[in-house]
Amino acid sequence: MNPTSEKLNRRSFLKVSALAGGGLFLSVGWLAGCKPDSKEDLLGMPEEWIRINGFIRIGDNGLITIMSPNPEGGQNVKTGMPMIVAEELDADWPKVLVEQAPLDTDNFTRQFIGGSQAIRMGWNVLRNAGATARQLLVNAAAQTWNVPASEITTKMGMIYHQGSGKKAHYGEMASLAATLPLPENVQLKEQKAYTIIGTSRKNVDAKNIVTGKPLFGIDYKKEGMLIAMIIHPPAHGMRLKSFDDSKARNLPGIREIFPIKSHEDGYERTFFDTTSFTDLVAIVGNSTWEVLNAKKAVSVEWENFGTYQEKRDWNGRKEMRTIPGGLESEPEQLAKMNDVASKAKTVRKDGNPEMAFRNASKVIERTYNGPFLAHNCMEPMNFFAHINGNQVHCAGPLQKPELTEQALSTRLGIPIENIEIEMTRLGGGYGRRSYAHWLIEAAVISQKVNAPIKLMYSREDDMTGGIYRPMYQATYRAALDKDNNLIGFHVNAGGLVEPPIYPDRFPAGAVENYWVEEWTVSSNITVGSFRAPRSNFIAAAEQSFLDEIAEEIGKDPIDFRLELLKRAKENPVGENNDYDPERYAGVLELVKAKSKWGQNQAGISRGVSAYFCHNSYAAQVLDLRIENGQVKVEKVTQALDCGLLINPDAAKNLCEGAVVDAIGTAMFGELKFNQGVPDKNNFDRYRMIRMGEAPKAIDTYFVESQVDPTGLGEPGYPSVFAALANALYQANGKRLYQQPFAPQLT
Amino acid sequence: MATFNLNINGKTQSVDIDPATPILWVLRDHLDLVGTKYGCGIAQCGACTIIMDGNAVRSCSIPVSAAEGTKITTIEGLSEKVDHPVQKAWMEHDVPQCGYCQAGQIMSAVALLENNPNPTDEDIDNAMNGNICRCGTYVRIKKAIKTAANS
Ligand code: FES
Ligand code: FES
Numbered sequence A: 001m002n003p004t005s006e007k008l009n010r011r012s013f014l015k016v017s018a019l020a021g022g023g024l025f026l027s028v029g030w031l032a033g034c035k036p037d038s039k040e041d042l043l044g045m046p047e048e049w050i051r052i053n054g055f056i057r058i059g060d061n062g063l064i065t066i067m068s069p070n071p072e073g074g075q076n077v078k079t080g081m082p083m084i085v086a087e088e089l090d091a092d093w094p095k096v097l098v099e100q101a102p103l104d105t106d107n108f109t110r111q112f113i114g115g116s117q118a119i120r121m122g123w124n125v126l127r128n129a130g131a132t133a134r135q136l137l138v139n140a141a142a143q144t145w146n147v148p149a150s151e152i153t154t155k156m157g158m159i160y161h162q163g164s165g166k167k168a169h170y171g172e173m174a175s176l177a178a179t180l181p182l183p184e185n186v187q188l189k190e191q192k193a194y195t196i197i198g199t200s201r202k203n204v205d206a207k208n209i210v211t212g213k214p215l216f217g218i219d220y221k222k223e224g225m226l227i228a229m230i231i232h233p234p235a236h237g238m239r240l241k242s243f244d245d246s247k248a249r250n251l252p253g254i255r256e257i258f259p260i261k262s263h264e265d266g267y268e269r270t271f272f273d274t275t276s277f278t279d280l281v282a283i284v285g286n287s288t289w290e291v292l293n294a295k296k297a298v299s300v301e302w303e304n305f306g307t308y309q310e311k312r313d314w315n316g317r318k319e320m321r322t323i324p325g326g327l328e329s330e331p332e333q334l335a336k337m338n339d340v341a342s343k344a345k346t347v348r349k350d351g352n353p354e355m356a357f358r359n360a361s362k363v364i365e366r367t368y369n370g371p372f373l374a375h376n377c378m379e380p381m382n383f384f385a386h387i388n389g390n391q392v393h394c395a396g397p398l399q400k401p402e403l404t405e406q407a408l409s410t411r412l413g414i415p416i417e418n419i420e421i422e423m424t425r426l427g428g429g430y431g432r433r434s435y436a437h438w439l440i441e442a443a444v445i446s447q448k449v450n451a452p453i454k455l456m457y458s459r460e461d462d463m464t465g466g467i468y469r470p471m472y473q474a475t476y477r478a479a480l481d482k483d484n485n486l487i488g489f490h491v492n493a494g495g496l497v498e499p500p501i502y503p504d505r506f507p508a509g510a511v512e513n514y515w516v517e518e519w520t521v522s523s524n525i526t527v528g529s530f531r532a533p534r535s536n537f538i539a540a541a542e543q544s545f546l547d548e549i550a551e552e553i554g555k556d557p558i559d560f561r562l563e564l565l566k567r568a569k570e571n572p573v574g575e576n577n578d579y580d581p582e583r584y585a586g587v588l589e590l591v592k593a594k595s596k597w598g599q600n601q602a603g604i605s606r607g608v609s610a611y612f613c614h615n616s617y618a619a620q621v622l623d624l625r626i627e628n629g630q631v632k633v634e635k636v637t638q639a640l641d642c643g644l645l646i647n648p649d650a651a652k653n654l655c656e657g658a659v660v661d662a663i664g665t666a667m668f669g670e671l672k673f674n675q676g677v678p679d680k681n682n683f684d685r686y687r688m689i690r691m692g693e694a695p696k697a698i699d700t701y702f703v704e705s706q707v708d709p710t711g712l713g714e715p716g717y718p719s720v721f722a723a724l725a726n727a728l729y730q731a732n733g734k735r736l737y738q739q740p741f742a743p744q745l746t
Numbered sequence B: 001m002a003t004f005n006l007n008i009n010g011k012t013q014s015v016d017i018d019p020a021t022p023i024l025w026v027l028r029d030h031l032d033l034v035g036t037k038y039g040c041g042i043a044q045c046g047a048c049t050i051i052m053d054g055n056a057v058r059s060c061s062i063p064v065s066a067a068e069g070t071k072i073t074t075i076e077g078l079s080e081k082v083d084h085p086v087q088k089a090w091m092e093h094d095v096p097q098c099g100y101c102q103a104g105q106i107m108s109a110v111a112l113l114e115n116n117p118n119p120t121d122e123d124i125d126n127a128m129n130g131n132i133c134r135c136g137t138y139v140r141i142k143k144a145i146k147t148a149a150n151s
Helices: A003-010 A023-027 A037-043 A077-089 A118-145 A170-177 A206-210 A288-297 A330-341 A353-359 A401-412 A437-449 A459-463 A535-552 A557-570 A581-594 A648-668 A718-732 B023-030 B085-092 B102-115 B121-128 B138-149
Strands: A018-020 A048-053 A056-059 A064-068 A096-100 A152-155 A158-161 A166-169 A226-231 A238-244 A254-261 A279-285 A299-304 A308-314 A317-323 A345-350 A362-370 A382-388 A391-396 A419-423 A453-456 A471-480 A486-496 A513-520 A605-613 A616-627 A630-641 A697-702 B002-008 B011-017 B049-052 B055-058 B071-073
Touching (some): A048 A118, A056 A170, A064 A077, A077 A096, A077 A118, A118 A158, A118 A166, A158 A170, A166 A170, A206 B085, A206 B102, A226 A288, A238 A279, A254 A288, A254 A437, A279 A288, A330 A471, A330 A513, A353 A513, A362 A535, A391 A401, A391 A437, A486 A535, A535 A557, A535 A648, A557 A605, A581 A605, A581 A616, A581 A630, A630 A648, B085 B102, B085 B138, B102 B138
Parallel strands (some): A391 A419, A630 A697
Antiparallel strands (some): A152 A158, A308 A317, A362 A471, A382 A391, A382 A453, A616 A630, B002 B011, B049 B055
């Protein structure tokens, strides 16, 4: 039995849960303001909603509500996931309302976003939810009309029996359908029968966004709600010593100022329980402006902390981590990295790379560096919490509610059953909202003041709050024989606080003598997932290096990669190569054709790059010119293979965004430390890409594929960095080994 | 504390508040107009853009005391029926990703088109340069502005 049906069974799926007209909206009053009201206007709201399963409610008038299980952070899953349900349900898409599901682990699985997995992992569950509901409606019609179910067909929310000429809309059969036993096996559609999947559908929230509806966590409001902010240490390596609030406590609108602890000492942290600062000062008041002012009036004394041990549970793997004390600065961090790099551990070795390098006629060696990066979600971290005795109600933007709930329960000592988490739209996530320490902080503050509060981070709190993209370094070496064949490949890579390497990825499998080493430097600067973790650095390094090898041996950079991929396909070296060389070559061939590679245009410099991550393939050709010392990206042509496309135009939008975001990060993204203090705290110094710096055009193509859908939020991102670096090299003859690029261009 | 009468989206509203409070927080905390967003508080990101007497301004950096006697439009006041050409163009091009920056982007675009109905690419770049989008929707924003200009 498929997992959906199993889950639904356990939840006494058979019971009808009919809500009175309007009841649905009363029960989720917060969302009421966010309904796409045109559809309601069009059809009128039903008198009664019938719950068919966790995903689907059908109104007696045929209107359908589909719950979107995962948080929405801009990847458009709130449109894409319901489209999959609607396809198998045979619904009429314009008559579908989409609602964000709350965290509900009884009805939904994997309610989180990250690793470009939402669609991939939800694929079977969503299809089965739709198909099961459809079969129930068919069975209900068969019973009502007294005809065999096998003679019944459905189309766009309608049920037909050709023999008798009978027909009904879904709303007419929903009440009965909800009482029927679950079908044993449901038939899923053949891909060629799809009418919704693979067609472009508009973002279901578009209207709410362009009218400024309260969709985001920061917009959340509740009667009696107070505003809270925190003060965290100015430097990594510091903690709270004492504070004096005498100048702040009597300011207008201020309720309470007190210290909080987001985790008890000795707490065993799970995977996403990273926090930079556990001891904070909380300020609670009536309005944001008043709290912001009071925040400035609190004087705080900080002290350095010493080295300590942190207990971690990495999905069952227990670890005691040593967190070094001290205030770190970039030069020492780099020195430490170079020292540790020389003591790296081998994680893959094929053939005899040492010998290949000894026998080489030529060795190319290059070292690449990537700095810490702040996520800079445009919506700063925030969360609403109301702890009322033993009842917890939270609402806001987070990527992994299912995982955060456990940490919250432990911290508050309140059982999970009493915790309700509402998921609002995320004003960007990119990994940052996987680490929901601010949710715990909000809850602890609410518990202390015994009132509903919304915790808000200022931009400065957000940018200096830690959990950055790690600082990375990779040294690549290539061994060439006298005929310029690539006979050996060696990479030594590591980072502070994690290594960036995937040892089984391309060019693993394509080179006879292949060697990967990795290392880690510990630090008290906290790091975490950042759009396409690890790949966001290593792709830039690897694909720039391949460009340089191709040039050295006088080959076209696309042909050079294709030759390696051919080798990996026909006669792969080693085991466990984690990519499909054919699909990898597929995106390169497609981008080569679409970009008219080989046809040069005056004044335009081109760079190419490709990468595989998160189960999908991407390749870009980037065209730029340098005009009065300014880099102008004229065009990016890209090809992607993410299996079957759900919502093509939305997929395009996401991949266009990845290009822009990557160009910005490659050019400007950087955070450095001086005595533990990050050198930027707002957008005046942290430069983000702006309109005039974005490519003039982005042409996106997808490889047609019947393969089950894979991720897309991240795969388009990593390869762009090197496409830019390689194009810049063509323009000015200077190879770029260090991110960000912009400071090296002047 | 002082009382201010503000003309917002064609309605006069009165607030009793610290004169230094930025308009952004008056809108968000006191008038329940949360479409205008906070992003940086220092006039660098454009998330808080509103139109004041026909010009796009950053509401995070203008105190409420400077708002009296002006005419303010926020995203909520653009149209009754979601039919402002810029809103329509935004939906036609399905511009938003996370959507957080979009109210600010739209307000900057509306002000641009009011002052310059047929902007060149360069005009668009200049007018929109104060609005950051981390999701990287700039290419679609530009297309949507051109569509709106032609309608
Ligand atoms: S919040 Fe006003 S410009 Fe950023
Ligand atoms: S759409 Fe997400 S920041 Fe612009």
